[in-house]
Amino acid sequence: MEKKLRIFHRCVSAVIWLAVIVNLVWFLCSYGSLPEQIGCHFGPDGEFDVIAERFYGFYPYVVCLVICGLCEIAGLVTGKLRLGLKITERADSVIREGFRFFLDVLKICIACFYGCVWSECVIHQHALNVKIGAALAIVFIILIPSFLLFVIAAAVVGKIRYKKNKS
Numbered sequence: 001m002e003k004k005l006r007i008f009h010r011c012v013s014a015v016i017w018l019a020v021i022v023n024l025v026w027f028l029c030s031y032g033s034l035p036e037q038i039g040c041h042f043g044p045d046g047e048f049d050v051i052a053e054r055f056y057g058f059y060p061y062v063v064c065l066v067i068c069g070l071c072e073i074a075g076l077v078t079g080k081l082r083l084g085l086k087i088t089e090r091a092d093s094v095i096r097e098g099f100r101f102f103l104d105v106l107k108i109c110i111a112c113f114y115g116c117v118w119s120e121c122v123i124h125q126h127a128l129n130v131k132i133g134a135a136l137a138i139v140f141i142i143l144i145p146s147f148l149l150f151v152i153a154a155a156v157v158g159k160i161r162y163k164k165n166k167s
Contacts, residue, residue, distance in 0.1 A: 002093070005097055005100075009075065009100055009104060012104045012107070012108070013072060013075075013104075013107070016068060016107050016108060016111045016115075017068070017111075019111055019112075019115060019116060020061065020064050020065075020068070020111050020115035020116075023061075023115050023116055023119050023120070024061050024115075024119075026119075026123065027057060027058075027061070027119055027122070027123055030123045031054065031057070034054045034057065034123075034125075035054065035125075036053065036054060037051050037052065037053065037054070038051065038052070038053075038054045038056070038057055038122065038125060039051055039122070039125055040052050040056040040057055040059055040122055041056075041059070042118075042121070042127070042128040044130070045127075045130065046127040046128040046129060046130040046133075047127050048125075048127070057119075057122045057123075059122075060114040060115060060118040060119045060122065061114075061115065061119065063110070063114045064110060064111055064114045064115040067106075067107075067110045067114075068107045068110055068111060071103045071106055071107045071110075072107075074099075074103055075100050075103050078096050078099055078100060078103075079096065085155055085158070085159070086159060086162050087154075087155055087158030087159050087161075087162050088158045088161045088162050088165065090158070090161075091154050091155065091157060091158020091159075091161065091162075092158065094154045094158075095151055095154045095155065095158075098147065098150050098151060098154065099147075099151075102143065102147045105139070105143060106143075109136050109139060109140070112136075113132065113133070113136055117129075117132055
């Protein structure tokens with residue numbers, strides 16, 4: 001099962017990076033046709049609030065690279081660090097996999113928003129649909145407490161089972 005999950009996480013990462021690279025290539029192909037000054041950042045209303053040199057059109061890709069790259073590193077480190085909790089081995093692996101799924105969802109959201117939607121708006125110089133940003137905010141508002149509750153539940157159950165097995 002662990003091998004299948006590892007393959008799943010690698011496939012998710014590959015699809016995410018492929019989508020961002022395809023959009024980056026699209027931006028590079030469009031780069032010459034963009035005006036010297038482009039809108040590259042959006043205000044709360046979805047309209048451009050920063051107009052700068054077209055070089056700043058690389059902004060969404062830098063955000064993707066940094067955040068998704070940090071998520072990749074965190075996913076790799078997750079298997080190496082000990083949690084330090086007195087829980088069963090099964091609960092330990094459940095918490096680790098839960099964290100990896102959390103990282104996958106985070107990478108998907110960041111890559112879709114910055115690497116695809118934001119960059120498409122910059123390439124075509126049109127306003128951002130603020131409903132997309134609101135939907136992602138709702139995902140995070142639900143995701144973070146859900147993940148914390150998941151970890152707490154897994155730790156409590158793991159600790160109870162650990163005590164049972166010990167006695």
